[in-house]
Amino acid sequence: MEKVVSRENMIKALKRVKQNKGAPGIDGMEVEELLPYLHENWAQIKEQLLEGTYKPSPVRRVEIPKPDGSKRQLGIPTVLDRLIQQAMLQQLSPIFEKDFSEHSYGFRPGRSAHQAIQKAKGYIKDGYRYVVDIDLEKFFDRVNHDMLMARVAKKVKDKRVLKITRAYLNAGIMVNGIAILATEGAPQGGPLSPLLSNILLDDLDKELEERGHRFVRYADDCNIYTKSERAGHRVMDSICGFVEKRLKLKVNKDKSAVDRPENRKFLGFSFIRLKTLLIRVAPQSIRRFKDRIRRLTKRSWSISMERRINEINTYIRGWMNYFKLSELPDDSKRLDSWIRRRLRMCVWKQWKNPKTRIRKLIGLGVYPDRARKMGGSRKGCWTLSRTTQLNMALSNAYWREQGLICLVDIHKLPR
Numbered sequence: 001m002e003k004v005v006s007r008e009n010m011i012k013a014l015k016r017v018k019q020n021k022g023a024p025g026i027d028g029m030e031v032e033e034l035l036p037y038l039h040e041n042w043a044q045i046k047e048q049l050l051e052g053t054y055k056p057s058p059v060r061r062v063e064i065p066k067p068d069g070s071k072r073q074l075g076i077p078t079v080l081d082r083l084i085q086q087a088m089l090q091q092l093s094p095i096f097e098k099d100f101s102e103h104s105y106g107f108r109p110g111r112s113a114h115q116a117i118q119k120a121k122g123y124i125k126d127g128y129r130y131v132v133d134i135d136l137e138k139f140f141d142r143v144n145h146d147m148l149m150a151r152v153a154k155k156v157k158d159k160r161v162l163k164i165t166r167a168y169l170n171a172g173i174m175v176n177g178i179a180i181l182a183t184e185g186a187p188q189g190g191p192l193s194p195l196l197s198n199i200l201l202d203d204l205d206k207e208l209e210e211r212g213h214r215f216v217r218y219a220d221d222c223n224i225y226t227k228s229e230r231a232g233h234r235v236m237d238s239i240c241g242f243v244e245k246r247l248k249l250k251v252n253k254d255k256s257a258v259d260r261p262e263n264r265k266f267l268g269f270s271f272i273r274l275k276t277l278l279i280r281v282a283p284q285s286i287r288r289f290k291d292r293i294r295r296l297t298k299r300s301w302s303i304s305m306e307r308r309i310n311e312i313n314t315y316i317r318g319w320m321n322y323f324k325l326s327e328l329p330d331d332s333k334r335l336d337s338w339i340r341r342r343l344r345m346c347v348w349k350q351w352k353n354p355k356t357r358i359r360k361l362i363g364l365g366v367y368p369d370r371a372r373k374m375g376g377s378r379k380g381c382w383t384l385s386r387t388t389q390l391n392m393a394l395s396n397a398y399w400r401e402q403g404l405i406c407l408v409d410i411h412k413l414p415r
Contacts, residue, residue, distance in 0.1 A: 001160040004087050005046050013087035014038075016191075017079065025078030026060045034079045049084070052160040056081050056171045059189065074189045077171075085168065085191040088161065093195055095155050100198060101205035106219035107194030113267045114325050116218045117279060120225070123214045124261050125277055128225035130232040133264050134239060135255035139220035140188045140197065144248040145169050148200050168192060194219065200247065207242055216266075223266055232258035269325065278327040286331065289319060290338070297342040299349040299381060305402065308346065312339065313405050320410040332407035343404070344394045345385040364393035 003009060017031060024030050029037065038045075048054035059075030077085065093109070100108065105116035120131075136142075149166055156162060168190065197219060208215045208224065213235065215224040224239065226232040236258050240251045257264065261271050265282035272280045281289075296311050326332075351357045358375035362368055366389050374389045384390060400406075 001050055001052075001158055003091050004084075004161070005049050009087050009090055010083075013083055013090060016086050017083050020082075022079075022082065023062070023076055024060075025076050025081065026057055027078050027080075029079045031079055034083065037080070038083075045080070045084075049164070050160070052163050054084075054164060054167075056084075056164070056168050058171050062189070076189045077168075081168070081171075082191060084164075088165070089191045089195055092156065092161075092192075096195065096199055096202075100202055101209060101217070103209070103215050104198060104202070104205055104217050106217065106221075107198060113218055113322075116216045117267060117269050117325060120216045120223060120261070120266060121271065121277060121279060123216075123225040124271060126214075128214055128227055129260065130226045130229050130258060131261045131264055131266075132224040132226060132232045132235045132239070133257050133259065133266070134222045134224070134236070134243070135252040136220045136222075136243070137250045137252035137255075139249060140193065142249055143169075143197070143200060147248060148196060151199050151203075152196075165192070165196075169196075203247060204239075204243065207246075208239070218267055221267060223261075223264075225261075226258075229258060268323065272328060279325055280328040281323050281326045281331050285323070286335070289335065293339055293342060297339075297346055299346060305343075305347065305350070308343070309402055309404050312343075313403070316405055316407060317410070320407055324410060329408060332410075336406050336408055339407075340394070340396065340399055340404075341385045343399065344390050345381045347394060348381045348384055348390065361389060361393050364398070366393050 014035070017034065021031055045054065057078045057080075059077050062074040062076055064074055097108065103119075105111045105113065105119075145166065148169070149162065152165060153162055156165075201217065201220065201222075204222065205215075205217060213224050214226075215222060217223075224232075224235055226235055236256065240253075240256075243249050243251055262273060264270065265284050268282055268285040270280055270282040272278050292315060293312065296308065296315065301308075320332075348357070351360055354375040358368075358371045361371035361374060366374070370389050374384065374387065377384060
């Protein structure tokens, strides 16, 4: 605990919390208010931590929609508790990190989802043509506190650290002004939760290694690769038994499956066989991308085109920064074309009356007779957005001048 509260460690933790920003907890304190608060109260907080009397605040419940229509429960700790958890993480992570499996990629320094996908591709190219896709049902809500703390205690002997770690697990959730005690689970939203999940699931990694399986795990997403469907079903039955009996977790049988990797989604990606095996963006991820762009290009959303394009660019940059690993550029070309059509629809809606439409089209180089025919059309905005005249007027070059970035251009950047 002395290392946790040391000045050097706390300054490093404070910088990280500021970088991550994030929403306030139940006390409403913003990240910008943390430093002034520490100037006045740190001496007392430090003393409580060293004496083992510090009590964390309950987390604030936030529900995040999931692609399947359900909701993920996040627990947002107070900014102060995020700072303390981050300081603890910086000291605890090196203790456990050195013994974690090389097949584990989630929430670990120097490891990423892209590395996990590349590893999975290597297994498939080596002839492991089936994947055992195991989905842990509500993993972060079902973590057994006693089992988790037993594993932490094997390597951490400071009872003050163990006490506050359990206190964070038991802190509970504030719902309608009432704190509900947590008897299981590790709330998502705090810096410590990813490490604690890796500590528990390291048992699964070690079991899979002992059995000689080829596998990739990223947090609670685990894919095991086999050479036959029959072998895959044997592995599925055996590992499900291990997870449910030994780790006291539940496997979602509806979402888990033995299948060809090309038919499954892993970390937003999938695979496709053309002349060779290629990484591609999973169809589900493309559908979510389109849903977001549809919201940003709603005709009823009355904003300037400049702001609309800025919103789209911000989303595209973040999305493509993750999915640039895709080796199928055709997806980017199709999405670029579709985005421009959505924007042409918005422009046509903004021009409103026929006279304005005719004048704008002529100003953009469309022949007057064609402009008049287009301007007087009673067809819908979406239908007209794919016509030759509107394509010519609002061409690719036009959108570049407006500042719209292209997925294809980002895709060409070095990975």
